Amino acid sequence: MNKEPAILQNIQTKAEPVPRKKRRWGMKLLTPWLFLLPAILILGIFLVLPILEAFKWSFLDYKIIADTGEFVGLENFKEIFTDDNFWLALINTLVFLAIVLPMNIFLPMVLAVLVNQKIKGVGIFRILYYLPVITPMVVAALMWKMLYSQSGLISKFLVSLGVFDSPTNLLVQSSTALAAVAAITVWKGLGYYMIIYLAGLQSIPKDVYESASIDGASLFQQFRHITVPMLVPSVTLVSVMTIIAGMKVFEEIALTTNGGPSGATTTLVMYIYDKFKSLDVSIASAAGLILLLLAIAASLLQMKLTSKREDDLRA
Structure with a gap:
C-alpha cells in the first residue's frame, strides 16, 4: 500500500x-x-x-x-524647588485640601443619612442637594462672587454675627480667600458625594439596625458603630476622589480670585497655568509631573489609612 x-x-x-x-x-x-x-x-x-x-x-x-x-537634565526641577512661588502654591494646595477633605467626608455622609429616611417628600431634598453638581461652574462662581461681595448676603450675615465690624468681601482678604473658595468646592460636590454614600447606605442590611434598636442603641450609637464602619469603602472612594480633585483645583480659583490676593489662592495648578501662559513650557511640565506624583502618593496614603481603619473595625 x-x-x-x-x-x-x-x-x-x-x-x-x-x-x-x-x-x-x-x-x-x-x-x-x-x-x-x-x-x-x-x-x-x-x-x-x-x-x-x-x-x-x-x-x-x-x-x-x-x-x-x-x-538640561534636572535643572528645571532645581529651579522649581528654589522658587518661592512654587512653595507658596504647594502650601496653598495642602491647606485647601485640609479644608475640603474632612468636609467632603462628613457633610455628604450626614446628608445621605437624612435623605435615606422614609419620609414624605424626601425625593425633593435629594434633587435640591444634587442641583449644585449639575450647575455649570461659571454660573456657580458668579453666584458665589455676588454672595461674597460687600453687599452680599454672606457679608451681611457675618456682620450680624459680629464676625466683622463692617461688610467685607471674603474673596479679597488674604486670610479668608482660600477658605471662601474651598466652600464653593464643598458646595459644588456635596450632592455627588452624597449619592455615593447613599448607595453605600442602601446596601446595609436593615436587620442590623433593628437588632441594635432592640438592644437599646440610640440613633447616634447606631450611626457611630454601624453606619460609619459599614461606609468605610465609600469613605475611601470619596477621600481619593477629593484628594485628586483638590490637588488639581483650578476653575473655582480662576473664576473668582485668579490666584489672588497676593498669591493667597495660587495653587499648584494655577502655578502651572501661569508658567504655560508665560510660555515656560519646561518648568510647567516639570511642575505638572511633581503634581502628578503628589496626587498619587496622597491617594495611596489615604487608601492605606482607610484600609487599616477597616481592618481594625473588622477585628
Missing part, C-alpha cells in the same frame, strides 16, 4: 479545523479587550501621550515657538 508523501500529510494536518472549544476560549479572551479598545485608545491619546510628552519636556529647555529644546 502506497503511503502519501510527508509534505501532503503536513498540509492535511495544517488544514484541519481548529476545535470549537479552542475558538470559544479565544473569543472569551478577546471579547473584553474589544470592548475596552475604544477607552484604551482615548486614554492613550489624551492621557498617556500628553504625560509622556510632558515627561520629555521637563528635561529640556523647550522653546515652544521654535519647537526646539536642549537637554
Whole structure:
C-alpha cells in the first residue's frame, strides 16, 4: 500500500479545523479587550501621550515657538524647588485640601443619612442637594462672587454675627480667600458625594439596625458603630476622589480670585497655568509631573489609612 508523501500529510494536518472549544476560549479572551479598545485608545491619546510628552519636556529647555529644546537634565526641577512661588502654591494646595477633605467626608455622609429616611417628600431634598453638581461652574462662581461681595448676603450675615465690624468681601482678604473658595468646592460636590454614600447606605442590611434598636442603641450609637464602619469603602472612594480633585483645583480659583490676593489662592495648578501662559513650557511640565506624583502618593496614603481603619473595625 502506497503511503502519501510527508509534505501532503503536513498540509492535511495544517488544514484541519481548529476545535470549537479552542475558538470559544479565544473569543472569551478577546471579547473584553474589544470592548475596552475604544477607552484604551482615548486614554492613550489624551492621557498617556500628553504625560509622556510632558515627561520629555521637563528635561529640556523647550522653546515652544521654535519647537526646539536642549537637554538640561534636572535643572528645571532645581529651579522649581528654589522658587518661592512654587512653595507658596504647594502650601496653598495642602491647606485647601485640609479644608475640603474632612468636609467632603462628613457633610455628604450626614446628608445621605437624612435623605435615606422614609419620609414624605424626601425625593425633593435629594434633587435640591444634587442641583449644585449639575450647575455649570461659571454660573456657580458668579453666584458665589455676588454672595461674597460687600453687599452680599454672606457679608451681611457675618456682620450680624459680629464676625466683622463692617461688610467685607471674603474673596479679597488674604486670610479668608482660600477658605471662601474651598466652600464653593464643598458646595459644588456635596450632592455627588452624597449619592455615593447613599448607595453605600442602601446596601446595609436593615436587620442590623433593628437588632441594635432592640438592644437599646440610640440613633447616634447606631450611626457611630454601624453606619460609619459599614461606609468605610465609600469613605475611601470619596477621600481619593477629593484628594485628586483638590490637588488639581483650578476653575473655582480662576473664576473668582485668579490666584489672588497676593498669591493667597495660587495653587499648584494655577502655578502651572501661569508658567504655560508665560510660555515656560519646561518648568510647567516639570511642575505638572511633581503634581502628578503628589496626587498619587496622597491617594495611596489615604487608601492605606482607610484600609487599616477597616481592618481594625473588622477585628
